[in-house]
Amino acid sequence: MALNNPTTQAAVTTADKVFEQMLHAIVDGTIKSGSKISEPELAKSYQISRSTLREALNRLEKCHLIERKANVGSRVVECSIAGLLEIYVVREALEGMACRQAAINMTEDEIIEMKVMLKQHASAKALRDGIAYYQEEGDLDFHYKVILGSHNQQLINILCGQLYHLVRMYRCQFGMNSPRATKAFDEHSRIIEAIADRDGELAEMLMRRHIAASRKNIENKIAQQQ
Amino acid sequence: MALNNPTTQAAVTTADKVFEQMLHAIVDGTIKSGSKISEPELAKSYQISRSTLREALNRLEKCHLIERKANVGSRVVECSIAGLLEIYVVREALEGMACRQAAINMTEDEIIEMKVMLKQHASAKALRDGIAYYQEEGDLDFHYKVILGSHNQQLINILCGQLYHLVRMYRCQFGMNSPRATKAFDEHSRIIEAIADRDGELAEMLMRRHIAASRKNIENKIAQQQ
DNA sequence: TTCTCAGTAAGTGTCGACAATATAGTAATT
């Protein structure tokens, strides 16, 4: 399981493995954002040929983690406040819709599973004051489950396959363990309620507010720093 | 200019050119949807090495036009009603948001440009009863301009870079020149008005209805055929 | 007949080398 992403499947080929390693490295900043990628150098460091490395680079490009220019080379995508806010805008739209679809398409079993997960989060929260755990793992788990619950393959691909790698990268590199943990937990509860009630319209609205609140939280933080 | 997509840039490398040719071929059905792709065979037919072909295949995969399995091979993505409806759901969410952002971020010049374009569509419509022209080219132009007007690179990438290739493929292969042309034109007008008024909320709502109407139109068609 | 299990053929993954292109540094000219 790579980075807990539920859509990644077992890496069989060496290009897959290198891709996953580089994914980790980019997300956690070992390979610095904005840095240029030297194919010969990286190929040597991973002990593979350039062809194989290029295959891995192609997958990273699919996730929008690197950008390539013909005859020039690849760079790791640059982290910026503007870029982060753009992602939040897309998430608000897509996850809002995913939530609406989840209210329509989720099975009863999936809904029960989500409620169980939320209870675990609740106890973990009470136990260790929850901020770190909840923010880092629980939050992503929650969002992943809703997305998968939409049963819409396009939504799942775009969100889990591409956008969430970027989300993780920003979380890692900007060190975001916000004080919204408690509030976010309540919001998650209400979203699940709406899904369980099969109220797609409300579910979408709550999810959009939930994500918009995170975005505004960041905007405020930025404003304060200046 | 590849398939009129405003985000594609000049193809410099041979892999680029082969990619564009294959893109055309897949969109218009020359390479049949669902068919398996033989690397040696295709490489020979395009007179290039397998490496170069694989590079092109990687880009097609980025557009979600083909799917690859390790050690097995690539297939052109399958066209299905369910798949088409999934795309409409994603478009409703993303283009709705793009429209909201366009109302916020479009420059006055861009808005004027859109109004001009719409007038051209109007006259063309009057001239040739418009269904074919408007549906095929004008509609896409309109949607592209709104998306670009969002000034959100993530939205632009996902919609123009990936999803709209699929949209074009479905339009080609399902032969969709719907009788919604006239109605769609009016809807486009109102959307531009909302953008010009900088009313993001209304703009998003109108765009969502516009796309949802197309989706329902297709759902009805399907229901009738059965 | 049907199932299992080689053996073989075809296809994909990986490699190293060569060709084409861009970058950096140097020298010459204005």
Next chain:
DNA sequence: AATTACTATATTGTCGACACTTACTGAGAA
């Protein structure tokens, strides 16, 4: 001194060959 032209170097794009995996074919046993 600044700018341009050119050369040298490094990097990317492309190629053909080999290694490994998969899928098919056919022979033999239950």
